[in-house]
Amino acid sequence: MQLNASYRCFRCRFLSRFFTQEARSLQKTRYGWCRQHAKVAFIQNTCELFQPKKSSRGGLWNIQICLNGILNEVSELRKRLEAEQDERAGQEQEDL
Numbered sequence: 001m002q003l004n005a006s007y008r009c010f011r012c013r014f015l016s017r018f019f020t021q022e023a024r025s026l027q028k029t030r031y032g033w034c035r036q037h038a039k040v041a042f043i044q045n046t047c048e049l050f051q052p053k054k055s056s057r058g059g060l061w062n063i064q065i066c067l068n069g070i071l072n073e074v075s076e077l078r079k080r081l082e083a084e085q086d087e088r089a090g091q092e093q094e095d096l
Helices: 057-095
Strands: 015-021 026-034 039-042
Antiparallel strands (some): 015 026, 026 039
């Protein structure tokens, strides 16, 4: 049985790539650990147990939207607190 070329290990969620330490960064190697076969695998291999990696790009977008909402709420709270503080300072000036 011929497997599709897009089922290569480097796209599989069960492969954990190995890295080597360079002078200033980490570099990916051409090998990794396959958790399904429990052995070292070449990244260009294919197998019948292939499952694609989950995309996390949508998650980042949701985080940005939620963070923006939280920051807006914090800004509104800060404005209210500053207004109350100015109001109290004005009342203290009148009392003197």
